[in-house]
Amino acid sequence: MAETTQPKFHSVYSVLKAELLQDPVFDLTDESRKWVDRMMDYNVPGGKCNRGLSVSDSYKLMKELTDHKKGKELSDDEVFLSSVLGWCIEWMQACALLLDDIMDSSHTRRGHICWYKQPKVGMIAINDGLMLRNHVPRILRKHFRTKPYYLELLDLFHEVECQTVAGQMIDLITTLLGEADLSEYKYPIHERIVVAKTAYYSFYLPVACALLMSGEKLETHSGMKDILIEMGTYFQAQDDVIDCFGDPEVIGKIGTDIEDCKCTWLVVKALELCDEEQKKILYDNYGKDDPDCVAKVKELYKTLKIQEIFEEYETKEYEKLTKSIDAYPSKAVGAVLKSFLAKIYRRHY
Structure with missing residues (x-):
């Protein structure tokens, strides 16, 4: 698959940033413009930019x-225009991660201290997240x-944002339930x-943007959405494993x-496999901000061979998705779906 070069893509970020800093709708002062400039550079372009x-x-x-x-x-x-749409997704991602880090009390992101933990930022970061969210429709209006x-x-980005925000809410509420009773963690709620x-904005949104640019109607590709959503579900299970066992220096x-x-996929699978003694270990240690408790949970995962079970799940998912993609009526869309699957299969970071 021919890929956009990083330099070309990143040069578009600089154009968009300059436009936003001079957008009269935000009515920025000299000081607030410097703040937003720094805030964008810290949060938007720092990742791998795979979605964008x-x-x-x-x-292409x-x-x-x-x-x-x-x-x-x-x-x-x-x-340029396809890169602009890619950066709109990266802006959405930056907003989601910035706010998610606050809600999860995270410490690091993309190899750096989280934005809200930067000196003199703190809860101003909430407004910064809202600023990033409001940049997206301004970019779309300017260029499309x-x-x-x-x-x-506009409908596509709004739909995906609604899905993502609802998913975050369900995630946070479910965490409250899990803190009270870990037995609430089951596959249906995890999948929801x-x-x-994750699946909507990480997998469906980039391909849907490319389809619209190509002159296609999204309603004629409902099967594509189903495949990408399933791919996103597998991707998140993979991400859960990486979060637990990945090297922080690498991820x-x-x-x-x-x-x-x-x-997560791991705790749901562990609850399914545990005997009563192991379940007690999980109940006593999961959700505790204590290195010893975390170590006990990870040791239990190793005892239950969760990583090996995930590898079996990954192989089955790959075979299932490949079969669905091969049967897809549009060769062009099928090729895109195959390229997505190839990028994530057996990834380690």
Whole structure:
């Protein structure tokens, strides 16, 4: 799959940032402009940008297969506009992560101290998150209001934001239930959280943006959405394993799912496999902000061979998703789906 180069993509960030800093609707003072400038640089471009880059990559692949001209380069305008949509997703991601870190009392993100823990930031970060959220419609208005798919773009981003916010709420409420009674953690509730909180914006949104740019109607690709949502569910289970067992130096953060009493794939599977003695260990130690308690939970996961069980689950999911993708009627969309699956299969960070 031909991919957008990082330099081209990141050059678009600089353009968008400059536009937002001068957008009269925000009516910034010199001091607040400096704050927002620093805040954007700290929170928006620091990750791997996989979601954002996927818009251009998906659009290019669809265009190649639709026009039957493999290797054909996108025009400068196509590269720019697809990158703009990619950055809108990265802006949404930055908002979600910034606020999520506050709610989870996280310490690090992307290899750095969380924004809200920076000197003199604190709870101002909540307003910063809202600022990032409001940047997205301004970017879309600036660059897409003359496009025939502009309203569909607005609806798409609004729908995905609603899903993500609802998923976060269910996640937080479920955590309260888990703190009171860990037996509440079951697969249906875990899947509901994951679909809403992760799958929509991480998997469906980039491909949907590329489809709209290609002149396609989203309602004709409901099967695509189903496949991407399932892929996102598998991705989050994978992320749960990485949060628990990944090296902080590699993944860029210190995983806190155990301390935060999160309803993860691992704890749901552990509850399913535990005998009564093991269940007591889990109940006594899960959700405790204590290194010894965390170590006991991780040791129990190792005893139950949760990582090996995940590897079996991953193989089955890969085979299932591959079969669904192979049967998809559009070769262009199918190729995009295959490229997404290839990027995440057996990832370790």
